[in-house]
Structure formats: C-alpha cells, structure tokens
Amino acid sequence: MKIATILGTRPEIIKLSPLIPLLDKEFEQVLIHTGQHYSYTMDEIFFEDLKLRDCDYTLNVGSGTHAQQTGKMIMKLEEVLLNEKPDVVLVQGDTNSTFAGAITASKLQIKVVHVEAGCRSFDRKMPEEINRTLVDHCSDFLFAPDKKAFNNLVAEGVPREKIYLVGNTSIDACLRAMKLFNQDKLNDFSLEKENYALLTIHRQENTGHEKLKEILNAINTITDRLKVVFPVHLRTKNIIDEYEIQINDNLILTDPLGYKDFMGLLANSKFVMTDSGGVQEEAAVLNVPCLILRDNTEWMSYVELGKNMLLGTDQRKIAEYVVDLLNNEGKLDDMKQIKAYIKEGASENIISILKTELIFKQ
Known part of the structure; x- marks a missing residue:
C-alpha cells in the first residue's frame, strides 16, 4: 500500500x-x-x-x-x-x-x-x-x-x-519537541522565565504595511512594561524595513527560529500574542496564555474554554487589554487554571x- x-x-x-x-x-x-x-x-x-x-x-x-x-x-x-x-x-x-x-x-x-x-x-x-x-x-x-x-x-x-x-497531531509534535529544547536559548536573548512575552505575525491580512504598523504600535506600548520577543517572518521583516516601522528597544526582533527553540521560548513566556493557528494549539498544550491577533479563529474550542482569547487587530484595544492583563496578573493565572483537553x-x-x-x- x-x-x-x-x-x-x-x-x-x-x-x-x-x-x-x-x-x-x-x-x-x-x-x-x-x-x-x-x-x-x-x-x-x-x-x-x-x-x-x-x-x-x-x-x-x-x-x-x-x-x-x-x-x-x-x-x-x-x-x-x-x-x-x-x-x-x-x-x-x-x-x-x-x-x-x-x-x-x-x-x-x-x-x-x-x-x-x-x-x-x-x-x-x-x-x-x-x-x-x-x-x-x-x-x-x-x-x-x-x-x-x-x-x-x-x-x-x-x-x-x-x-x-x-x-490533534500538534499535541504529539509539541510534546516531542519540548524534550529537545536547550534551556540555554533563554540566555541568548537575556531572558528569564515568564519575564517576557512572545509575538508572531505572518498572516496576509495582518502584514499590509498599515495594519502591521498599527499592531506593532500597540506592541511598542506594551514593551514599556515587558520585553517582547518577535521571531520575524521574512515577508514581515521586509515590510518593517521598507516602511520604516518603528520598533522599540524592548521589542526584540530575531530571525525565524527552529521548532524546538521556538517551543522552548513559548513554554517559558508569560504569554504569547499571535495570528498563527498552530501557535494557538501549541500554547494550549504548554499551558501558556494565548492572545490572538485576529477577529476570528479556526480554533474556537480553546477560546470558548477561556484558554485562549481573541484580541482583534485594533491598536487601542490590543494595548489596553494587554496593559490590563499586566496590571491584573490574576487574569493570566485564571487562563492557566483552565484545563484544555490535551491528549497524545x-x-x-x-x-x-x-x-x-x-x-x-x-
């Protein structure tokens, strides 16, 4: 066969x-x-x-x-x-x-x-x-x-x-990759566990230069309070450079990461902000609060549980919501307490x- x-x-x-x-x-x-x-x-x-x-x-x-x-x-x-x-x-x-x-x-x-x-x-x-x-x-x-x-x-x-x-095969892949992560990767970016957020942006609807600028302006506001690590898709990096979009010092841009290194950074982050469907799944597996930079998602089961949260893409709403989470970290703890159905x-x-x-x- x-x-x-x-x-x-x-x-x-x-x-x-x-x-x-x-x-x-x-x-x-x-x-x-x-x-x-x-x-x-x-x-x-x-x-x-x-x-x-x-x-x-x-x-x-x-x-x-x-x-x-x-x-x-x-x-x-x-x-x-x-x-x-x-x-x-x-x-x-x-x-x-x-x-x-x-x-x-x-x-x-x-x-x-x-x-x-x-x-x-x-x-x-x-x-x-x-x-x-x-x-x-x-x-x-x-x-x-x-x-x-x-x-x-x-x-x-x-x-x-x-x-x-x-x-979900993502669960199998995610747990398999975690066994391979080198904890020293945190040192490469001068990071401490749960003392930074992770960011990914790659979808077509979020990488037009005006929308990308709006989202990154919101992230810049957040970096006044917390480091944000941003592995940048090549297409996204080209737009940032072409349109000279402002990046604050605490927004750490990196080249795309290998899977085991990305999983390690995700597992050790305070929360992740993403427009990726895959990262939404991986965050649930690793019990990391996930804030979704989209107006809808194909993984609504995690949103309905309260495990992940739809933030949308409006600059003001993103900044206000994340700052509120940082002021009220009990809300992040509540998201972590929710049990997702995770089975290998x-x-x-x-x-x-x-x-x-x-x-x-x-």
Missing part, C-alpha cells in the same frame, strides 16, 4: 512530524515537498530539528500569487502522482500545498486523506478558510482534531462514515484507522 504525503510549509512539517516516521514504518510512503516554503529558516531547519528524513521529491514551486503558486503545484504534482501511482494521498491543514495536493489527487481518482479536517473560522476572506473547506469536500478520510471540527463537517453534509475523531496519540490513531481501512478491508 503506497501513500504519497504532500507538504510545503513550516506548519505542515511540524504537524506531520510525528506521523511521517509511522507512515514509513507501516506503508510505502512517498514524501513530496512542494517548495511553498523554501528558505533554510522556514523549511530545512525543521527537518533537522524534528529529525525527519529527506523528501523523495522537492518541486521548488517558490512564491507567486495564489493562482500562480497553486497552478504550478498542480501541474508538478500531477506528473509525480502519475509516475508514482499511490493508492492514497495524505495532506494536512489549509495551505496552498494542501489544496493543490487534494485537488490533484481527486482529479486522478486517488483517495484523499485530510489531517486536521473540519476546522473553520467562518471567514471566507481568509485564503486558508477556502483551502480547508474545499479540501474537506474532496477527501475520503477526514481526520478531525476535536468535536467542534467533527460537528462542522457533519453540519456541512459530509457523510459521517468518512469522518474520524482522532485528536493522534498520530497512532490515524495509522490504526488507515491500516484498518486500506489494508484489512481490501
């Missing part, structure tokens, strides 16, 4: 990292990298950190508009899939690589497995929302991370027999289901 696993970005590499070795053990796996993320700091370092084998194919599609990038992926993936003839194509999440892999396989009448199915922000302005929804509706095996995602799929008319509630084993669950459905039922 041959499975083609398609990935192309940092989040996919991370979330598939516990699954890839298991797929190699149980199936003949062809590992295909689209090249959507293609720099060392956004790509190769994660294979090294997470001790993953090399890909069988690297397609080097690079950047471009959504249409250009996705079109290149589809053409190159079609060639690989026709050559390899896998029984199943596995994709993860909501990227252009995810969409290209699923649609190419579906057109070739190859079964599609979607890991992290059913997540919804209900914001169709987000390209990721379009990707994840379309992928779900052309998939044959939909692995939902939680009950909310499961119920979203049922509500959209996906047949229940295609949906499996398996848990999603990767093993996926393997077990695939073996049963693809091998034993042949």
Whole structure:
C-alpha cells in the first residue's frame, strides 16, 4: 500500500512530524515537498530539528500569487502522482500545498486523506478558510482534531462514515519537541522565565504595511512594561524595513527560529500574542496564555474554554487589554487554571484507522 504525503510549509512539517516516521514504518510512503516554503529558516531547519528524513521529491514551486503558486503545484504534482501511482494521498491543514495536493489527487481518482479536517473560522476572506473547506469536500478520510471540527463537517453534509475523531497531531509534535529544547536559548536573548512575552505575525491580512504598523504600535506600548520577543517572518521583516516601522528597544526582533527553540521560548513566556493557528494549539498544550491577533479563529474550542482569547487587530484595544492583563496578573493565572483537553496519540490513531481501512478491508 503506497501513500504519497504532500507538504510545503513550516506548519505542515511540524504537524506531520510525528506521523511521517509511522507512515514509513507501516506503508510505502512517498514524501513530496512542494517548495511553498523554501528558505533554510522556514523549511530545512525543521527537518533537522524534528529529525525527519529527506523528501523523495522537492518541486521548488517558490512564491507567486495564489493562482500562480497553486497552478504550478498542480501541474508538478500531477506528473509525480502519475509516475508514482499511490493508492492514497495524505495532506494536512489549509495551505496552498494542501489544496493543490487534494485537488490533484481527486482529479486522478486517488483517495484523499485530510489531517486536521473540519476546522473553520467562518471567514471566507481568509485564503486558508477556502483551502480547508474545499479540501474537506474532496477527501475520503477526514481526520478531525476535536468535536467542534467533527460537528462542522457533519453540519456541512459530509457523510459521517468518512469522518474520524482522532485528536490533534500538534499535541504529539509539541510534546516531542519540548524534550529537545536547550534551556540555554533563554540566555541568548537575556531572558528569564515568564519575564517576557512572545509575538508572531505572518498572516496576509495582518502584514499590509498599515495594519502591521498599527499592531506593532500597540506592541511598542506594551514593551514599556515587558520585553517582547518577535521571531520575524521574512515577508514581515521586509515590510518593517521598507516602511520604516518603528520598533522599540524592548521589542526584540530575531530571525525565524527552529521548532524546538521556538517551543522552548513559548513554554517559558508569560504569554504569547499571535495570528498563527498552530501557535494557538501549541500554547494550549504548554499551558501558556494565548492572545490572538485576529477577529476570528479556526480554533474556537480553546477560546470558548477561556484558554485562549481573541484580541482583534485594533491598536487601542490590543494595548489596553494587554496593559490590563499586566496590571491584573490574576487574569493570566485564571487562563492557566483552565484545563484544555490535551491528549497524545493522534498520530497512532490515524495509522490504526488507515491500516484498518486500506489494508484489512481490501
């Protein structure tokens, strides 16, 4: 039984990292990298950190508009899939690589497995929302991370027999990476445990120069009270430089970090401010308060629990809310006291289901 696993970005590499070795053990796996993320700091370092084998194919599609990038992926993936003839194509999440892999396989009448199915922000302005929804509706095996995602799929008319509630591979990846963290990394930035906040900003809607300036102005206000470490995505750094956006001294800009170092900084932070879906999950696993720099999220289960909080992107509201938290740290403690449903084993669950459905039922 041959499975083609398609990935192309940092989040996919991370979330598939516990699954890839298991797929190699149980199936003949062809590992295909689209090249959507293609720099060392956004790509190769994660294979090294997470001790993953090399890909069988690297397609080097690079950047471009959504249409250009996705079109290149589809053409190159079609060639690989026709050559390899896998029984199943596995994709993860909501990227252009995810969409290209699923649609190419579906057109070739190859079964599609979607890991992290059913997540919804209900914001169709987000390209990721379009990707994840379309992928779900052309998939044959939909692995939902939680009950909310499961119920979203049922509500959209996906047949229940295609949906499996398996848990979240991010939990497996996060806990695995924490064992590798070097505590000395804190010393590199002159940091002490819970005496700094962590910041990530990368989404398209937050990196237009006016919106980015507004968010960073709010963060600058916060740095009067607390150091903030900001690993900067290359696209975001270019905008900061081009438009000469002010950065205060206590806002510490760094190059993108490897996964184990980022996890270590996250685990030791007072709280994290982010627009990343993956970081929202990781913060919940590590019991770090997470303030979401978006108006909506596909991980509402953590928000509804009170574990994570939607801040939005308005400069005044961000600054006021975070300053209030710093003045009333009991609110941060309350967020930590809330128990999230954190259970390892999603990767093993996926393997077990695939073996049963693809091998034993042949």
